[in-house]
Amino acid sequence: MKIIKEYLYLFVLLVLQTTFFTRIKIFGVIPNLVLVFSVCFFSVNKVPHSAFFGVVAGLMLDWIVGDKTGLNAIIFLYLGVFVSFVSNRFFYKRLVYIFILTFLISAVYNALFLTLNFYIWGKYINLKSFIKVFLQCVSDAIFSIAGYFLYVKTKKALNSALSFKKEVIF
Numbered sequence: 001m002k003i004i005k006e007y008l009y010l011f012v013l014l015v016l017q018t019t020f021f022t023r024i025k026i027f028g029v030i031p032n033l034v035l036v037f038s039v040c041f042f043s044v045n046k047v048p049h050s051a052f053f054g055v056v057a058g059l060m061l062d063w064i065v066g067d068k069t070g071l072n073a074i075i076f077l078y079l080g081v082f083v084s085f086v087s088n089r090f091f092y093k094r095l096v097y098i099f100i101l102t103f104l105i106s107a108v109y110n111a112l113f114l115t116l117n118f119y120i121w122g123k124y125i126n127l128k129s130f131i132k133v134f135l136q137c138v139s140d141a142i143f144s145i146a147g148y149f150l151y152v153k154t155k156k157a158l159n160s161a162l163s164f165k166k167e168v169i170f
Contacts, residue, residue, distance in 0.1 A: 042083035054080025102144035
């Protein structure tokens with residue numbers, strides 16, 4: 001039941017991202033709530049669960065886009081494995097870590113997406129694309145703070161082993 005709720009949250013965030021936040025753009029950028037929630041999920045859970053969640057989150061984004069099925073799924077799979085491995089081995093869960101991690105993962109994701117779009121489909125990349133990527137990274141990192149609080153609090157409410165007071169440190 002706990003796992004189904006996490007995937008339900010992912011679906012709700014995807015609907016919010018594609019409906020509500022398309023109307024309210026922040027500096028012309030739509031926050032990628034699926035990526036933010038996925039990074040929060042990856043940083044708390046173990047590698048196999050994160051890898052599967054990454055594939056599901058990527059496929060959901062691919063189905064929304066419609067023409068590049070599989071590209072987001074592959075990127076999210078590798079990001080999930082990397083973030084989960086690094087978080088479980090080397091880092092303690094702090095808000096500063098989540099903020100920086102989300103910024104960096106968003107930068108890597110957007111850079112990979114732009115690069116693969118250029119090499120596979122021949123879409124042109126210019127300086128405006130990189131400015132938009134930077135703004136996307138900043139908005140995702142800001143949303144990650146609230147997303148991490150909500151996710152950890154939800155896990156605590158679901159009687160998980162994660163303790164909110166022990167795990168989240170400013």
